Amino acid sequence: xxxxxxxxxxxxxxxxxxxxxxxxxxxxxxxxxxxxxxxxxxxxxxxxxxxxxxxxxxxxxxxxxxxxxxxxxxxxxxxxxxxxxxxxxxxxxxxxxxxxxxxxxxxxxxxxxxxxxxxxxxxxxxxxxxxxxxxxxxxxxxxxxxxxxxxxxxxxxxxxxxxxxxxxxxxxxxxxxxxxxxxxxxxxxxxxxxxxxxxxxxxxxxxxxxxxxxxxxxxxxxxxxxxxxxxxxxxxxxxxxxxxxxxxxxxxxxxxxxxxxxxxxxxxxxxxxxxxxxxxxxxxxxxxxxxxxxxxxxxxxxxxxxxxxxxxxxxxxxxxxxxxxxxxxxxxxxxxxxxxxxxxxxxxxxxxxxxxxxxxxxxxxxxxxxxxxxxxxxxxxxxxxxxxxxxxxxxxxxxxxxxxxxxxxxxxxxxxxxxxxxxxxxxxxxxxxxxxxxxxxxxxxxxxxxxxxxxxxxxxxxxxxxxxxxxxxxxxxxxxxxxxxxxxxxxxxxxxxxxx
Numbered sequence: 230x231x232x233x234x235x236x237x238x239x240x241x242x243x244x245x246x247x248x249x250x251x252x253x254x255x256x257x258x259x260x261x262x263x264x265x266x267x268x269x270x271x272x273x274x275x276x277x278x279x280x281x282x283x284x285x286x287x288x289x290x291x292x293x294x295x296x297x298x299x300x301x302x303x304x305x306x307x308x309x310x311x312x313x314x315x316x317x318x319x320x321x322x323x324x325x326x327x328x329x330x331x332x333x334x335x336x337x338x339x340x341x342x343x344x345x346x347x348x349x350x351x352x353x354x355x356x357x358x359x360x361x362x363x364x365x366x367x368x369x370x371x372x373x374x375x376x377x378x379x380x381x382x383x384x385x386x387x388x389x390x391x392x393x394x395x396x397x398x399x400x401x402x403x404x405x406x407x408x409x410x411x412x413x414x415x416x417x418x419x420x421x422x423x424x425x426x427x428x429x430x431x432x433x434x435x436x437x438x439x440x441x442x443x444x445x446x447x448x449x450x451x452x453x454x455x456x457x458x459x460x461x462x463x464x465x466x467x468x469x470x471x472x473x474x475x476x477x478x479x480x481x482x483x484x485x486x487x488x489x490x491x492x493x494x495x496x497x498x499x500x501x502x503x504x505x506x507x508x509x510x511x512x513x514x515x516x517x518x519x520x521x522x523x524x525x526x527x528x529x530x531x532x533x534x535x536x537x538x539x540x541x542x543x544x545x546x547x548x549x550x551x552x553x554x555x556x557x558x559x560x561x562x563x564x565x566x567x568x569x570x571x572x573x574x575x576x577x578x579x580x581x582x583x584x585x586x587x588x589x590x591x592x593x594x595x596x597x598x599x600x601x602x603x604x605x606x607x608x609x610x611x612x613x614x615x616x617x618x619x620x621x622x623x624x625x626x627x628x629x630x631x632x633x634x635x636x637x638x639x640x641x642x643x644x645x646x647x648x649x650x651x652x653x654x655x656x657x658x659x660x661x662x663x664x665x666x667x668x669x670x671x672x673x674x675x676x677x678x679x680x681x682x683x684x685x686x687x688x689x690x691x692x693x694x695x696x697x698x699x700x701x702x703x704x705x706x707x708x709x710x711x712x713x714x715x716x717x718x719x720x721x722x723x724x725x726x727x728x729x
Contacts, residue, residue, distance in 0.1 A: 234297030236261050236394045236425045237282060237313065242291030244277050251277040253449045254291070259394070259442075264416055264426040266436040266457070269446035269469055269660070275429055278446070279396055282427075284309035295394070307390075314387030318399035318658060319571060320379045324372025329354035331371050332386050361385050362418065377408040381415065388424070395419075396427045401435060402658045403569075405520040405686060406723065413439045432687075433465060433661075445469055469661055481676075482695045482711075483512035490562075490649045490680035491532065496541030501527035502703040505541070509649065509680040514671065516694035517684040518722050524703040526568055526653055529684035533565040533651045534558030546648045559588055564647030564679075566638055566655050574638035575626045582608035582622035585640045611640040616666060632663025639667060649680045656690055668693055686722065688715055 235258045244252040252274045259265045269275050280286040281293060284303050293300040301308035322331050329351045354367040363381045371379065380400055387395055397416075401409045416426055416439060428440055436443055437457055445452040445468040452468050491509040496502070502524035509515045519525035530536045532543055537553030550557035558565070567573035575584045582604050586593060593599045593607070608622035615636040619629060626637055635655070642650060652671065656664040672693055675681050683690055691697050699707040699721040707721045 233261055234294070235259055236263075237293070237295050237427075239278070239282065239288075239293045240291060242278070242281060242288045242293070244281065244286060244288050250449050252281070252288070254451075255446065255449065256451045257444050257454070259425060259427060261425055262420055262423065263442055264420060264428050264440045266428045266430065266440040266443040267446065268430065268433070268436060268443060268465070269452075273446040273469075273660070274449040275446055277449075279315060279398065279427075279429070282396065283313055283315050310387075310390040310392060312392060313394045313396065314383075314390065314392045315396040315398060316380055316383045316387070316400060318402055320376075320383065322371045322374075322379050322382060324370065326371055327368055328358075328365055328371055328374070328382060329367040331382065332357060332367070332389060357389050358385055361388055362415075375408075376403045377411065380412065384415075384419075393423055394425045394427070396429070398429045399658050400428070401430065401432060405522065406719070407520065409435070433462060436465075437462070447471060466661060483510045483675075487511040487513065490546050491682065492542075492544040493528070493532065494542050494544075496528070496531060496538040496543060498524075498527055498531060498536060499539050501536075502700065505700075505705055507698055507705065509682055511648075511678050511680055512675050514675050514681040514683065514694045516691040516697035517682065517700055518686065518691055518697050518718060519684075519700035520686060520722055523700040523722070525684045525686075525700040528700065529651050529653050529682060530567075532558070532649075532682060533563055533567075535567075559645060562645075562648035564588075564642035564645060564650045566635075566642045566650075566652040568653040568657075570631075570635055570638050575634060575641075577627040578625050580608075580623050580625055581612065581617065581619055581629075581637055584626050584637050585611050585622075586644060587641055589644045607644075611644070615640050615670065630660075632659040632666075635659050635663065635667065639670060643670075643674065647674075647679055649682065650674050651682045651684075652690075653684045654687065654690070655683065655685070656687060664689065688718065691718070 238258045240256050242252050242255045255274060255278060257267070257278065267275055267278070277286065281288050284300065287303055295312045332354045333350050351367050358365055358367065363385050365374065365378050365382060371382065374382065384395060400412060404412065430436060440457050442454065443457050443460060443465065444454045445465065447469060487510040489508050490511050493508070494506050496505045505528055507515070517525040517528055527536060531538050534550060534553060534555040534557060542549060545558070545561040545563055548561050550561040585608050586604050590599060593604045605622045612619060612622060617633050617636045619633065626634055629637065650671070655671070656667055659667065668690065671681055683694060685691055695711055697709045697713065697718065698705050699709065701722065701724045709718060709721065
């Protein structure tokens with residue numbers, strides 16, 4: 230009996246951009262019905278491989294086949310859409326259009342005179358979504374959908390072209406635990422209907438939860454492919470990083486005499502959180518844990534000046550910044566790493582130097598004028614301290630990998646020597662090595678005497694905290710000291726009483 234050819238196979242793929250080798254004789258084989266993980270550090274070649282597998286880039290050498298047949302010409306976009314689709318971390322849905330319009334963009338049924346038959350478009354959209362069990366109103370604007378439903382919409386759109394091979398690029402980066410569970414259920418349902426997935430994630434626990442096979446890339450090369458169940462986590466991390474994973478040293482924590490640098494008292498924000506009170510001492514790392522809609526993000530954004538509490542007070546180092554004012558928070562001594570680096574963290578076409586010094590223009594020259602040499606000197610120091618991989622400070626941030634972009638955001642947050650560093654999901658969508666580096670930098674900041682507030686649902690972000698405050702449905706429901714077990718914290722985040 231002849232085995233089915235793989236859904237997609239790449240062999241000997243090499244791709245160069247100038248002197249940079251993005252892929253070197255790379256290979257991957259994905260069999261029908263699999264959920265196949267692709268993992269590796271930023272710069273390992275994952276994004277370049279995706280661009281080759283989706284026909285956005287032609288390899289300099291090597292072969293790509295779909296079902297045993299050579300890949301189409303790059304110009305034949307319809308042929309590529311019938312074979313493969315990618316749901317990217319940043320949505321490609323057009324928010325100003327309805328769900329139906331997004332599903333059949335440029336494929337509308339037309340009647341006499343070329344007029345679009347909107348009733349037919351909406352009917353076909355409903356039939357398509359029903360076929361793939363996607364519960365979304367086809368008449369609503371796509372911009373009104375949450376991240377989870379936008380992803381389901383993109384998957385349904387891909388399937389409507391005939392593709393049965395879907396690449397999911399960091400699909401869980403902006404989802405809470407419940408939404409991730411629903412996504413995994415949908416993936417399993419679609420697998421049973423003959424859909425194959427390539428799953429790209431920096432969260433290795435997700436690889437073990439949902440994937441059958443894992444392929445590791447490192448330094449532009451294929452390192453290994455293994456059944457997930459046969460590969461211990463330590464070996465997977467070693468393959469990704471080129472060395473064994475080691476445990477971090479325990480932090481000393483704040484001294485007993487450390488002063489309070491953040492005091493939140495009775496703070497409330499209508500529709501987000503109610504009567505929240507806590508403090509952070511100098512040298513202390515405090516976590517705010519909770520699901521995506523728990524209110525933890527809104528609390529952190531209030532401290533950083535992005536939101537104004539409707540009741541209660543926020544004091545930073547003994548002063549009360551103007552509520553809802555980022556400049557006032559900066560003057561009070563707050564450094565901030567926002568939730569979404571793409572939308573809130575940097576200006577993509579501006580240079581590393583300009584992005585990294587946005588919060589300190591007064592240090593770069595007299596009378597509001599910026600001395601370019603002083604700015605670039607500061608940026609070079611920042612590049613060195615945060616190990617940003619870039620040829621120089623003039624490079625636009627858009628030219629960096631995700632991990633290095635996040636380092637630029639961190640550098641900007643640290644530029645004003647903050648007394649309090651506030652971070653929201655600081656390692657979302659970055660590779661393992663960058664994640665370890667960023668969390669190590671947070672520890673350095675605390676050891677230097679600054680207070681740190683981390684709002685996250687990522688357990689690895691919270692492990693370095695001296696204590697974790699659990700936010701559930703807008704209220705702080707628990708305070709958990711260092712040394713917690715995963716099941717204990719997750720249960721509190723989900724509102725589950727393990728003793729009940």
